[in-house]
Amino acid sequence: MNKIQKLGLTVLLSTVFAYGHGDVVPQPVDTKGLKPLGKEWLETNPYVGNKKAIEIGKHGYEENCARCHGLEVVSGGIAPDLRYLDTGADGDEWFMERIRGGAVRNGNVYMPPFEGILSQEAMWAIRSFIVSKHTEE
Numbered sequence: 001m002n003k004i005q006k007l008g009l010t011v012l013l014s015t016v017f018a019y020g021h022g023d024v025v026p027q028p029v030d031t032k033g034l035k036p037l038g039k040e041w042l043e044t045n046p047y048v049g050n051k052k053a054i055e056i057g058k059h060g061y062e063e064n065c066a067r068c069h070g071l072e073v074v075s076g077g078i079a080p081d082l083r084y085l086d087t088g089a090d091g092d093e094w095f096m097e098r099i100r101g102g103a104v105r106n107g108n109v110y111m112p113p114f115e116g117i118l119s120q121e122a123m124w125a126i127r128s129f130i131v132s133k134h135t136e137e
């Protein structure tokens with residue numbers, strides 16, 4: 001292998017590791033412009049249909065969720081397709097359970113918890129974006 005080939009292989013491998021591995025740093029979401037929600041966890045989405053929330057949620061989703069759940073909420077198959085999530089109160093509850101606590105079983109992290117990383121405002125903004133992409137089967 002010559003120098004150029006070696007360099008190419010190194011670049012290729014580091015790209016594979018950067019994108020192929022689950023440990024991507026979670027990104028905080030700027031929720032300026034949204035009504036602050038305080039410390040109590042709400043049971044239902046306070047931003048239903050709020051355009052600003054959907055826009056902020058889109059960025060939050062792209063930076064924190066899309067690598068597993070797919071761009072534009074269309075899953076490539078490694079994680080559930082969130083377009084089919086219930087859009088009502090039951091869906092709100094299930095969404096918050098998962099986004100806050102993640103999905104961790106027997107020490108395996110299928111989905112990382114986002115509590116303490118994303119604000120409640122950011123979580124509901126992401127929920128609003130996901131609901132805006134809802135699809136019936």
Ligand code: HEC
Nearest residue numbers: 022064065068078079080095098099103110111112114126
């Ligand atoms: C590392 C990959 C990964 C990331 C990042 C991730 N998820 Fe998940 N998510 C999963 C997997 C895998 C499951 C299925 C968990 C299981 O097996 O119980 C899941 C399940 C869910 C569910 C429940 C879906 C259902 O049909 O029951 C919701 C809601 C959800 N994720 C939302 C999010 C949101 C919102 C984000 C971003 C803030 C996110 N996830 C980031 C992998 C991920």
